Amino acid sequence: MIDWREIDTVLLDMDGTLLDLHYDNFFWMQHLPRVYADKHGISEEASREHLHGRFSAGQGTLDWYSLDYWSEQLDMDIPALKRELRHMISVRPHVIEFLTRLHESHRDVVMVTNAHRKTLDIKMDHVDITQWFDRIVVSHDLAAPKEDQAFWHKLQALHPFDPARTLLIDDTERVLESARDYGIAHLLTLLQPDSKHQKRIDNRFPGIHHFDEIMPAPDDAADGNADPSRIGGSTP
Numbered sequence: 001m002i003d004w005r006e007i008d009t010v011l012l013d014m015d016g017t018l019l020d021l022h023y024d025n026f027f028w029m030q031h032l033p034r035v036y037a038d039k040h041g042i043s044e045e046a047s048r049e050h051l052h053g054r055f056s057a058g059q060g061t062l063d064w065y066s067l068d069y070w071s072e073q074l075d076m077d078i079p080a081l082k083r084e085l086r087h088m089i090s091v092r093p094h095v096i097e098f099l100t101r102l103h104e105s106h107r108d109v110v111m112v113t114n115a116h117r118k119t120l121d122i123k124m125d126h127v128d129i130t131q132w133f134d135r136i137v138v139s140h141d142l143a144a145p146k147e148d149q150a151f152w153h154k155l156q157a158l159h160p161f162d163p164a165r166t167l168l169i170d171d172t173e174r175v176l177e178s179a180r181d182y183g184i185a186h187l188l189t190l191l192q193p194d195s196k197h198q199k200r201i202d203n204r205f206p207g208i209h210h211f212d213e214i215m216p217a218p219d220d221a222a223d224g225n226a227d228p229s230r231i232g233g234s235t236p
Contacts, residue, residue: 001206002167004216007186009166010102011179012133013146014113016171016193018095019123023088025194028055031085036074060147060174062140067116079118089126092195098211099132105216108161111136112168114145114175135159146175152182176205188214 015024029048037047054073055064063069071078102109111133113120117140124130137155144150155161163183170176171193180187191207192199199209208214 001188001208002186002214002216004105007107007165007167009108009110009161011110011112011166011168011170011184013168013170013172013175014111014115014120014123017169017190018092018099018111018129019127020090020092020195021171021193022196023085023090025197026088027082027085032076032078032081035076035081039076060145062114062143062145065114065116065119065145066140067118079122082119082122086122086126089123091127091129092210094211094215095129096132098215099129101216101218103132104218108159109133110159112139112146112155112170113137114139114147116140146170146172147178149178149182152179152184173204 012018015021029052033048033051034044036051037044040047042050051074058064067078067082070076099109109132111130113136115123115138117138120136120138130136137159139145139151142151142154142158144154146152164185166184167186167188168176168179168184169188169190170179171190173189176187176189187205189203189205189207191203191209200207
């Protein structure tokens, strides 16, 4: 599926790609509606219907991904509520081995996430995988979500990469579409971002179940077109 000799830069999403999306889905679809129902003295069903209606609006925007935005909108401490469930945060199978192999291959390995910086901190406090990345890029720091072309242009300006020799792995179709439109040549999605949900069968991009399906061999080096000066860049 992947000819690793053609890849110099690997861009990896966090939620639903490196981490199991079950934590996020459970929080927004079950835990928060229960807490909101208790706060307002309404049924869980009414709470869930109300919140899901609000969550469906603005999907794919920076506000939609912002914990500060939802804390203000709902008059609740969303980061504190998320920390209550931090024990549910988990790394997907084979992720550590995959990241280790990439790190040893001397490719430029970058986490690109729409997650709010506070979300990133909560998750990395529990399952810190940052050591395997050359840099972490948070869309809020670039003032554009990955769904927008502006994100890729700003990423390119900050950390130059060759789209033709770049692989993006992401579980969100709109993000993959945006990356494709920008010119990123190698695109993969996840067939089961949430381990408690059924595998997806209607994907429009090539998909994998787990990372062992595309594991680079220990000696599977790139062709040498990567810019060594990009390796080891700092987090924005």
